Amino acid sequence: MKALKAKELRDKSVPELEELVKSERAALYRARRDMVFRQSTDTAGLKTRRHNIARLMTLISEKQRGGTQ
Numbered sequence: 001m002k003a004l005k006a007k008e009l010r011d012k013s014v015p016e017l018e019e020l021v022k023s024e025r026a027a028l029y030r031a032r033r034d035m036v037f038r039q040s041t042d043t044a045g046l047k048t049r050r051h052n053i054a055r056l057m058t059l060i061s062e063k064q065r066g067g068t069q
Contacts, residue, residue: 021056
């Protein structure tokens with residue numbers, strides 16, 4: 001699981017970012033489920049997905065606020 005780059009994400013629109021959040025949350029759910037059933041041992045992937053979701057949510061709120069910082 002690769003971390004998403006904020007620089008690349010800033011070019012996307014809010015609906016595109018929301019779609020990415022939806023897919024990341026689904027992937028996080030699947031990864032957690034795999035951990036419970038011992039099908040995966042990638043604990044670092046969970047952290048990366050959580051950070052990606054936070055990064056996306058931050059960009060969405062910045063765009064909705066109108067900030068270009």
